[in-house]
Amino acid sequence: MNYRGNLLIRSIKVQTMSSHHIVREKQEPALLILGLDNFSDELLGQLLEWSPTVIVTEPIAEKLNAYGIKIDWVIADDTTDDIQSDIKFLRLKDDSLIKTAFGFLIVNNYSAVNIVTDELEIADYFPYWDKINVVIFNNYKKIYAVNSGFSKWKPAGELIELFNSPQKLELIGLEKVRENHFITTADGIFSIKFDAAFLFVAESL
Numbered sequence: 001m002n003y004r005g006n007l008l009i010r011s012i013k014v015q016t017m018s019s020h021h022i023v024r025e026k027q028e029p030a031l032l033i034l035g036l037d038n039f040s041d042e043l044l045g046q047l048l049e050w051s052p053t054v055i056v057t058e059p060i061a062e063k064l065n066a067y068g069i070k071i072d073w074v075i076a077d078d079t080t081d082d083i084q085s086d087i088k089f090l091r092l093k094d095d096s097l098i099k100t101a102f103g104f105l106i107v108n109n110y111s112a113v114n115i116v117t118d119e120l121e122i123a124d125y126f127p128y129w130d131k132i133n134v135v136i137f138n139n140y141k142k143i144y145a146v147n148s149g150f151s152k153w154k155p156a157g158e159l160i161e162l163f164n165s166p167q168k169l170e171l172i173g174l175e176k177v178r179e180n181h182f183i184t185t186a187d188g189i190f191s192i193k194f195d196a197a198f199l200f201v202a203e204s205l
C-alpha cells in the first residue's frame with residue numbers, strides 16, 4: 001500500500017474507535033471536504049486524527065471510501081447506499097453546498113468546522129463568521145476570521161494575506177508587498193487593527 005493509503009488508514013483507525021463519542025459531544029471541529037486536489041495527505045491525516053464528523057460531497061466520498069475513511073454525511077441531491085454503510089445524507093434542495101453544510105452545523109450546535117476546498121469564494125463564508133469558528137484550507141493557505149486587535153507570533157518573512165479590505169487598517173509587524181499581501185518584518189508578534197466587524201486572514205501552510 002502506498003504512503004497515502006497507510007496514512008489515511010491509520011487516521012480512520014482512530015476515528016472508528018471514538019467517532020460516536022466525538023459526534024455526541026462535538027469536542028472537535030467538524031471536517032467539511034469540498035475538494036482535495038491541492039491538499040497534502042499529511043494535513044488530511046492530522047485533521048482526521050481526532051475523529052471529527054466528516055461531511056463530504058459525493059465525489060469526495062468515493063475518494064475517501066477507496067482508502068477506508070469513515071464518512072458521516074454526504075451532501076447530495078439523491079441518496080445512494082453503495083458508498084458505505086451508516087452514511088447519512090444532507091439534501092441540497094435549492095441551496096448551495098456551503099449553505100447546506102453550514103445550516104446543518106449551526107442547527108446541530110457545532111462550534112467549529114475545518115473546511116478543505118479547491119475553489120474559494122470567500123464571500124460565501126461571510127454570513128457565518130460569528131456563528132461558528134471557521135478555518136478554511138485552500139491553495140496551500142489556512143484562512144480564518146479575526147476580530148480587530150488580532151495578534152499572532154510568526155517568524156520573519158511569512159506571507160499574510162487579507163481578504164476583505166476595511167477602510168481603516170493599522171498593521172504592526174507587517175510590510176506590504178502587493179495589494180492585500182504582507183510579510184512579517186521580524187521574528188515576533190504581528191497585529192492587525194481595523195474598523196470592520198471581522199477580517200478574513202490567510203497564512204501559508
